[in-house]
Amino acid sequence: MTLRLGPHAYDESDRLVMAIVNRTPDSFYDKGLTWHEDAALDRVRQVVEEGADIVDIGGIKAGPGPVIDAEEEMRRVVGFVGRVRGEFPGLVISVDTWRAEVGRAVCQEGADLLNDAWGGYDPGLVDVAAEFGVGYVCTHTGGATPRTRPFRVEYADVVDDVVASLVAQADRAVARGVDRSRVLIDPAHDFGKNSWHSLEVTRRLEELTSTGWPVLVSLSNKDFVGEALDLPVGERLVGTLATTAISAWLGAQVYRVHEVVETRQVLDMVATIAGTRRPSVMTRGLA
Amino acid sequence: MPVAVVFVPSPPMLLPEYVGRVDPAAELRTRCVAAISASLGDQPDDPEAGDPRVVVVAGHSATADPVLTPLGVRVGRHLLALAGWDGPVDELVVPADGPLDEPDWGAGVAAEAGRHTVLLVVGDGSARRAEKAPGYLDERSFAVDETILAALATADTAALRALDPGICDELMVTGRAPLQAAAYRLRHVDLRGEVLWSGDPYGVMYWIARWRES
Numbered sequence: 001m002t003l004r005l006g007p008h009a010y011d012e013s014d015r016l017v018m019a020i021v022n023r024t025p026d027s028f029y030d031k032g033l034t035w036h037e038d039a040a041l042d043r044v045r046q047v048v049e050e051g052a053d054i055v056d057i058g059g060i061k062a063g064p065g066p067v068i069d070a071e072e073e074m075r076r077v078v079g080f081v082g083r084v085r086g087e088f089p090g091l092v093i094s095v096d097t098w099r100a101e102v103g104r105a106v107c108q109e110g111a112d113l114l115n116d117a118w119g120g121y122d123p124g125l126v127d128v129a130a131e132f133g134v135g136y137v138c139t140h141t142g143g144a145t146p147r148t149r150p151f152r153v154e155y156a157d158v159v160d161d162v163v164a165s166l167v168a169q170a171d172r173a174v175a176r177g178v179d180r181s182r183v184l185i186d187p188a189h190d191f192g193k194n195s196w197h198s199l200e201v202t203r204r205l206e207e208l209t210s211t212g213w214p215v216l217v218s219l220s221n222k223d224f225v226g227e228a229l230d231l232p233v234g235e236r237l238v239g240t241l242a243t244t245a246i247s248a249w250l251g252a253q254v255y256r257v258h259e260v261v262e263t264r265q266v267l268d269m270v271a272t273i274a275g276t277r278r279p280s281v282m283t284r285g286l287a
Numbered sequence: 288m289p290v291a292v293v294f295v296p297s298p299p300m301l302l303p304e305y306v307g308r309v310d311p312a313a314e315l316r317t318r319c320v321a322a323i324s325a326s327l328g329d330q331p332d333d334p335e336a337g338d339p340r341v342v343v344v345a346g347h348s349a350t351a352d353p354v355l356t357p358l359g360v361r362v363g364r365h366l367l368a369l370a371g372w373d374g375p376v377d378e379l380v381v382p383a384d385g386p387l388d389e390p391d392w393g394a395g396v397a398a399e400a401g402r403h404t405v406l407l408v409v410g411d412g413s414a415r416r417a418e419k420a421p422g423y424l425d426e427r428s429f430a431v432d433e434t435i436l437a438a439l440a441t442a443d444t445a446a447l448r449a450l451d452p453g454i455c456d457e458l459m460v461t462g463r464a465p466l467q468a469a470a471y472r473l474r475h476v477d478l479r480g481e482v483l484w485s486g487d488p489y490g491v492m493y494w495i496a497r498w499r500e501s
Binding site: 278279280281282283285286287 | 298299300305306307308309311414420421488489490491
């Protein structure tokens with residue numbers, strides 16, 4: 001199925017890098033590195049230069065912390081989306097939010113994709129995507145409330161739950177008027193899941209990719225990588241990239257990441273092995 | 288019968304199935320095709336003569352996979368197609384591993400007196416011209432390649448026939464056998480030669496040359 005984002009159309013075999021751009025002072029990985037708007041804009045310029053296909057702009061850290069109301073969230077992201085749109089007319093801009101009113105405001109500034117990272121917590125957000133003709137990311141959280149950590153969550157079969165939930169959300173999005181070619185599904189590693197769950201979702205990712213909906217994965221430096229290897233934030237890149245390679249092999253199409261260059265290389269390498277991407281320069285043994 | 292000869296190299300990277308996103312042999316391929324096109328277009332004035340007969344001359348090593356068409360034939364046919372040649376192509380494949388007896392060109396190739404013939408001789412010089420070369424550096428390769436280039440430039444068939452198969456094998460001069468086949472075939476023809484280009488970008492000696500009847 002062709003995936004459309006903004007003015008672009010992507011083949012099933014394309015692998016897209018979605019670079020995280022935090023407009024937060026407290027996100028777990030960068031800890032406020034791009035809190036200031038100019039620093040965030042520099043980050044956008046950098047990731048575009050590095051080959052990112054999409055930027056995912058977020059105004060609220062995923063984990064618990066000080067309450068950020070819609071007004072403050074909008075202060076953080078709406079104007080910024082407009083600045084990015086002004087400087088990069090063709091760049092796919094995603095906004096990570098669970099709130100319909102924020103979604104509406106960023107779409108008016110030119111956002112192309114609403115990344116509903118809390119799984120439809122605000123049922124109005126999907127209607128905003130439909131109204132503006134933008135893309136929509138369905139996310140599995142197991143019904144978690146935004147910004148909560150999993151506590152003793154159990155599933156009879158986590159992948160069955162993920163697939164059922166995501167397919168239902170995607171169908172609902174289309175039913176509410178979102179363009180079918182602009183809907184993605186994200187199993188949301190670590191969201192409403194312990195690390196056993198996230199590892200199993202990764203292992204059985206083909207059960208998601210075989211639904212036909214384009215799959216987005218957000219693996220970057222997450223706790224399930226850290227717990228698998230007993231490594232703190234800051235030392236999880238290799239584990240992230242290994243997970244990226246496996247996910248790419250199993251067909252995930254979009255990768256929400258902190259490290260663009262490394263991810264791009266892994267995705268290109270996997271696609272080259274898979275035979276969906278031509279290798280770059282071939283001379284060994286061929287002179 | 289009028290004869291034109293074109294000499295081209297045979298790195299597999301000339302073939303589309305071996306090319307990645309970057310085409311490192313693009314310029315080499317263009318040069319080869321230009322030389323072939325020129326020779327194909329070099330028709331005799333006699334309109335009765337018709338299309339030229341085209342013969343690809345290539346070597347074939349006993350160590351190559353017998354299932355595959357010899358590399359030189361594949362490269363020659365591909366370059367001919369790029370040069371716009373859609374007529375029949377004859378092949379003369381000669382054993383590349385030892386001394387070459389005078390090859391049997393076949394009745395058809397030899398007999399058609401008066402018909403313009405283009406020989407496309409596909410083969411390379413030494414693959415041991417640099418430390419990074421496929422066969423590592425052997426300083427002797429330079430002298431042998433110079434001998435061949437000089438013979439190509441002057442259409443010296445005797446010099447090509449005199450190439451030592453043993454030394455050439457050691458130096459990975461994979462084009463020795465087809466060169467000698469052409470030299471045997473043309474040893475009584477008065478020819479002038481011209482080396483259009485030569486180079487060794489990967490430590491392998493490539494040349495593009497033309498011979499025409501004087």
